Ligand SMILES: Nc1nc(=O)c2c([nH]1)NC[C@@H]1CN(c3ccc(C(=O)N[C@@H](CCC(=O)O)C(=O)O)cc3)C=[N+]21
């Protein structure tokens with residue numbers, strides 16, 4: 001069996017077109033232009049690539065992009081002051097502070113300083129709580145993108161056994177919450193889990209978000225399983241070049257899985273598309289306008 005490839009770029013293109021249509025509508029009917037502010041502290045090269053790519057897509061769909069690059073030694077009070085300024089700026093509907101932050105900055109404190117209604121990452125504790133209790137919230141972009149692709153491939157997810165590998169606040173936990181909302185049976189595995197292959201083999205859906213290259217082996221999978229690979233690992237090829245690989249051993253998994261996301265071109269592009277969709281949603285909510293139905297979870 002050769003797995004169908006879940007084309008994240010194609011999913012993202014459809015969502016971005018939908019986002020762009022809503023942006024046009026907001027402009028024409030209400031004179032509103034959604035704005036997304038991205039804050040980057042320090043000079044991590046990978047982070048700079050993501051931030052640039054986010055800004056480019058933001059402008060492509062017709063929204064305003066505001067970029068703030070702060071030096072690595074920025075003190076907490078300065079960063080909090082910038083967030084407060086953005087919280088009060090009526091042209092800013094979404095605020096994203098790129099993670100990870102330098103060691104001396106408290107990520108939870110900074111994340112919770114963002115106005116929850118502008119927290120397009122969905123990382124604020126109140127958005128996490130709303131999601132966990134099944135109330136409308138800003139949903140974290142990566143798990144949201146994964147869910148949209150799963151719905152697109154599997155249709156109704158009710159009753160399926162989903163195994164989420166990884167328990168981060170950013171991916172694993174919100175992914176599990178979203179899958180529970182879809183009436184999946186959800187198992188969350190992590191670094192202390194015993195006999196992981198025996199758990200993964202029972203899964204109809206596997207979401208791998210461990211951050212370890214090629215961690216999930218092909219032979220762990222149930223035949224026909226749907227595999228979502230959240231990992232983005234740069235590995236040194238030994239000849240001075242780098243290769244981008246996921247958390248799943250794609251080469252082996254594609255012969256056993258029913259469908260699988262590639263890396264690159266899977267979860268990554270959908271994460272960015274969902275970020276822009278969340279910004280449109282935040283803009284609509286800020287102005288008490290009906291939320292675009294097709295962007296809703
Ligand atoms: N506050 C915050 N929110 C985030 O959403 C956030 C963050 N911090 N910190 C870093 C991670 C990582 N992330 C990615 C988004 C898109 C791609 C993406 O588009 N990847 C391309 C490949 C890009 C490449 O070549 O590196 C792909 O998978 O096809 C990757 C990674 C968002 N993150």
Ligand SMILES: [Mg+2]
Pocket residue numbers: 166167168190191210
């Ligand atoms: Mg872990």
